[in-house]
Amino acid sequence: MAFISIRSLTKSYTKGKTSVTPLENLSLDVPQGEFLALMGPSGSGKTTLLNLIAGIDTPSSGQLEINGRNIADLSQRQLTQWRATHVGYIFQLYHLVPVLSAYENIELPLLLGKLTKAERRMKIQAALDLVDLSDRAHHRPAELSGGQEQRVAIARAIVHHPELLVADEPTGDLDRDSADSILTLLQQLATEHGKTIVMVTHDPKAAQAAHRTLHLEKGQLINNPRQ
Amino acid sequence: MLPFTYALRNLFRDLSRLAQTVGGSALVVLLLIASVALNQGMDSVLSASGSAKNVILVGKGSEESIERSEVHLDAESSVITSIRGLEEQLGTPAVSGEITYQAPIRTASGKEDQALLRGVLEKALLVHRSVRLLEGHFPAPGEVMVGKLAHRNLGVDASELALGQRIYFENEALNVSGIFTAPGTVLESEIWFDRNDLASLTQRDTLSAITLRMDNAEFDDVHVFTLQRNDLELAAIREDVYYSKLGAFYQPIKVMIWVTAALVSAGAIFGGLNTLYAAFASRIREMATLQSIGYTRGALLVSLIQESLLATLTGTLLAFLIAYFLLDGRTVPFSVGTFTLILTPQVILTGLAAGILLGTIGTLPPAIRCLSPSLPKALRSS
Structure with a gap:
C-alpha cells in the first residue's frame, strides 16, 4: 500500500469573480521512504499539491490518504493535530523564529507533546547532531548562515520523528555548496531514516537528488516515470 | 502552548x-x-464635610448657597430655646450661628487670592466635630485661625499662614492665632475669624446660617420649627444633604x-x-x-x-x-x-x-x- 495515495484530487477556489483550479483530478501514489521531487512552471500547482499533502490546505474534492488516513475528511483542528505529529515542513526561506535560538526553534514541535525537559533535550541533541550543528545550538537565526539556517529548519522538521517531510524549494535561497549539502541530508533522511519526502523545486540539479521527479503543468501531472 | x-x-x-x-x-x-x-x-x-446629625438653617430661598443666605441674629437664640433634643456640652447647646464669606485675602508676601472665610464663636467646635486645633488658640478679636490646607487655596507656601503671621482683609491686619485640621473636609481650607470681626469687616448685621447638632431631636423637629417661626424666614437642610447637593453642582x-x-x-x-x-x-x-x-x-x-x-x-x-x-x-x-x-x-x-x-x-x-x-x-x- 502506498504511503501517500491521492485519487481524483481537485483544488479550486474563487479569486474575485474568477474560479481558479490549480489542481484538477490528480492521482498519485508515493511509497514509504521515497524522495519525490515535484517540478513545473510557476502556477502549475506544485505548491498547492505540497500544501495539500502537508495538511496545510484542504482539497475541494477527491481522496488524500497519508499512511492509510484520509486527511481530506479532517477538520481544521484535527489537521493541526495531525500535522504536529506526522509532518515536518521545510520552507525555502527557513521560517525560523528570529527571537529563539537554534535549540529553541528545534524544540518548538516537541513542546506540543508531553515530553520531559530531559527527553526533549535528548531529541534536540540528536537532531542537531544529524544536521551537524551541535556547536551552533545557542545561536539565533541572525547569527547563522543561510545553509546553517536551513539545517536548523530541517532539524526542526525531523525532531519529533514525523514519517512525512515536505520541502518547498529548500535549496532555492542557497549557494550551490550549501544546496548540495542540504540535498545530501534529505537523501540521507529518506534512505537511512525511512522518511517519505516530497520536495517542490525549480532546480533540475536538486530534482536529480530525488528518487523520482514528477512534472506538473496547469494542475495536471504530465508524466509519471520512475527514475 | x-x-x-x-x-x-x-x-x-x-x-x-x-x-x-x-x-x-x-x-x-x-x-x-x-x-x-x-x-x-x-x-x-x-x-x-456633612454630618447626618447636623442641620443647617439658612434664609428661605438660599438652600443652594449658604454664602447668599441671610439669617437674623435673633434666630440663634430662638433655635436654642425652641428646639428640644439638641446636643449640649457643659450646658452649652450645640448651635452655631456663622457668617460664611468668600473674599480676597492678602498674605504678608503681598499675594492676594480668594479665600473661604467663616466667622464663628468658640461654640462652632460643638457642631464641627472634625475640627481639631493643631497649635495656637481659637481666634480672639483681631485674630484668625487657619485650616491646615488654607494656603493651598491661596496658592502660597504654608509658612505664610504659620502661627504669628499676618494676613490682610479689607485693609485690616489680622494675626494667625491658631492652625486647625479637619481631616478630609472642606473646613480644612477655610480661615476662621472671630464672628464679630467678620461681621464688622463685611458690614453685615446678619448671619449666613445656623448649624445645629441633634441629639435625640429629629430633622422633622427642626423643620417644624422653621414652619412655626415663619417670621424668621428659615429653611432647614441636613448638612450631609447640603454637601451632597453641592456635589451634584x-x-x-x-x-x-x-x-x-x-x-x-x-x-x-x-x-x-x-x-x-x-x-x-x-x-x-x-x-x-x-x-x-x-x-x-x-x-x-x-x-x-x-x-x-x-x-x-x-x-x-x-x-x-x-x-x-x-x-x-x-x-x-x-x-x-x-x-x-x-x-x-x-x-x-x-x-x-x-x-x-x-x-x-x-x-x-x-x-x-x-x-x-x-x-x-x-x-x-x-
Whole structure:
C-alpha cells in the first residue's frame, strides 16, 4: 500500500469573480521512504499539491490518504493535530523564529507533546547532531548562515520523528555548496531514516537528488516515470 | 502552548514599538487613575464635610448657597430655646450661628487670592466635630485661625499662614492665632475669624446660617420649627444633604474630567492599536509557520496576548509609579475647599483593570487580523 495515495484530487477556489483550479483530478501514489521531487512552471500547482499533502490546505474534492488516513475528511483542528505529529515542513526561506535560538526553534514541535525537559533535550541533541550543528545550538537565526539556517529548519522538521517531510524549494535561497549539502541530508533522511519526502523545486540539479521527479503543468501531472 | 520566553523576547524585537506601547498604556492608565482619584477626592471631601446629625438653617430661598443666605441674629437664640433634643456640652447647646464669606485675602508676601472665610464663636467646635486645633488658640478679636490646607487655596507656601503671621482683609491686619485640621473636609481650607470681626469687616448685621447638632431631636423637629417661626424666614437642610447637593453642582466638572481623559485615552489607544497592527502584521508568516508546526490559532492568540499584557502591565506599573510620586497625597483646591488625591485600593484596581483590558481586549483586533489569513496565503506573505 502506498504511503501517500491521492485519487481524483481537485483544488479550486474563487479569486474575485474568477474560479481558479490549480489542481484538477490528480492521482498519485508515493511509497514509504521515497524522495519525490515535484517540478513545473510557476502556477502549475506544485505548491498547492505540497500544501495539500502537508495538511496545510484542504482539497475541494477527491481522496488524500497519508499512511492509510484520509486527511481530506479532517477538520481544521484535527489537521493541526495531525500535522504536529506526522509532518515536518521545510520552507525555502527557513521560517525560523528570529527571537529563539537554534535549540529553541528545534524544540518548538516537541513542546506540543508531553515530553520531559530531559527527553526533549535528548531529541534536540540528536537532531542537531544529524544536521551537524551541535556547536551552533545557542545561536539565533541572525547569527547563522543561510545553509546553517536551513539545517536548523530541517532539524526542526525531523525532531519529533514525523514519517512525512515536505520541502518547498529548500535549496532555492542557497549557494550551490550549501544546496548540495542540504540535498545530501534529505537523501540521507529518506534512505537511512525511512522518511517519505516530497520536495517542490525549480532546480533540475536538486530534482536529480530525488528518487523520482514528477512534472506538473496547469494542475495536471504530465508524466509519471520512475527514475 | 508556546513558551513564555517567546512572548517575552518578542517584546524586545522593536524597542521603539515597545516604548510606544508601554508609554501609551502608561498614559491611558495614568489619566484613568488621575480621573478616578480626582472624582473620588472631590466626592469624599464633600461627603465627609456633612454630618447626618447636623442641620443647617439658612434664609428661605438660599438652600443652594449658604454664602447668599441671610439669617437674623435673633434666630440663634430662638433655635436654642425652641428646639428640644439638641446636643449640649457643659450646658452649652450645640448651635452655631456663622457668617460664611468668600473674599480676597492678602498674605504678608503681598499675594492676594480668594479665600473661604467663616466667622464663628468658640461654640462652632460643638457642631464641627472634625475640627481639631493643631497649635495656637481659637481666634480672639483681631485674630484668625487657619485650616491646615488654607494656603493651598491661596496658592502660597504654608509658612505664610504659620502661627504669628499676618494676613490682610479689607485693609485690616489680622494675626494667625491658631492652625486647625479637619481631616478630609472642606473646613480644612477655610480661615476662621472671630464672628464679630467678620461681621464688622463685611458690614453685615446678619448671619449666613445656623448649624445645629441633634441629639435625640429629629430633622422633622427642626423643620417644624422653621414652619412655626415663619417670621424668621428659615429653611432647614441636613448638612450631609447640603454637601451632597453641592456635589451634584460639580457634576459637569466631573463629566469634563472624564471626557478629557476619554479623549486623550482614545488617542493613545488608537496609537497603541496602530502600533500593534504594524507589529503583528510583520509576523503573519511567522504565525503561519507555527501553525504549520502544529500550534493552534488559540495557542498563538494566547501568546500574542501574553506579549501585549507584558507591555501594557509594564505601562500600568509605570503609571502607578508616576502617580505615586506625582499624584498621591497632592492637594487640589476647588471653589469650596481642598481635597487630597489618594491612591485608594479602588483607584489602583481601576488602573490595573484598565491595563489588563488594554492588553487583552485591545490586542484582539490586531491579533485576529494577524491570525485570520488562510495558512497557504499566510505562509506566502513577506
